[in-house]
Amino acid sequence: MEFQKVTHVLFDLDGLLLDSEVLYTEAFTTVCAKYGKEFTWELKASLLGFQGHECAEKIIRALDLPLTKEQFMQECGQLYEVLFPNVQLMPGARRLVEHLHKKGVPIAMATSSAKESVDKKMQNHKDILGLFHHLTMGSTDPEVTKGKPDPAIFLVCASRFPDKPKPEDCLVFEDAVNGIKAANAANMQVVAVPDPRIDAKELQTATLVLKSLEDFKPELFGLPAFEE
Structure with a gap:
């Protein structure tokens, strides 16, 4: 599988970064x-x-x-x-977000959750929240007119980086089939870290499927590698 180089990274929250x-x-x-x-x-x-x-x-x-x-x-x-x-962070979530932030890779969050819900869930993980350039919270964001599988949330989220990256320059991290479909529709590559009970057939349009964020190798997508 050939992966395309990306410059910006978008993260889902529930089930991906948070074990919520x-x-x-x-x-x-x-x-x-x-x-x-x-x-x-x-x-x-x-x-x-x-x-x-x-x-x-x-x-x-x-x-x-x-x-x-x-x-x-x-x-x-x-x-x-x-x-x-x-609520706890998922294995590998802190390491990956902190690494990309430290290396100057622009990162943002694109979650279907409402702001109030994100605040509640992240009250003990505020340091992580502060590493994202911005948060796009679908349920309370006036510009996000439809939920996933509609691509709106990812397109709106990407448009809020100051340098306005093209969709194909963005990499999405998701755990849900609807999130994979939304990223596909937005013309973005997507790394899926799904619930193990999800049928593999439903994950075929993901660019890469991993068991855990701990298994991600940033250099596959032209991002700075982890230092051993």
Whole structure:
């Protein structure tokens, strides 16, 4: 596989830099169980990469929950207050972000999460947040009109670097199939670090698939290599 040299890097947050998908699963499972319904992996897999309100709608529809979207999100929100402050970074996340920042590679975050949600999840990882040139938070960003798999979030995020890189000069890191599709649609290369339960067939359009961020070799894409 031939990789193209890139100059700028865009990171997804949930499930990629942060081990937060397990917390969303816990919250969704708890709320659904309250109404005698089971939140399954199949349903979970169909939600990865979507904005919060889209997830709420899909879960209510799929499980026929007696709740409005707002009620569901409110119940989950109360659980997030307890769960989010303890969220851990994924293996290799800190090393990679710190390395690219130190080497002067422009990096930004492109997450479907809302600002309030990002603030909650990152309250114990503020030092990492400060290394990104900017954060594009899909659920609360007026310019991001559609969630992934639409390419809007990556195109908006890339356009906010001062030197306005071309899409093909950007490398995206993602964990979700919808995120891979969004990067493909944006004409950007994408490194996928997926949940191991995701079917390999769904990952075929990723430029590179890794088990962990720890396995990434920046020099494959013309970025400065890690110092041994």
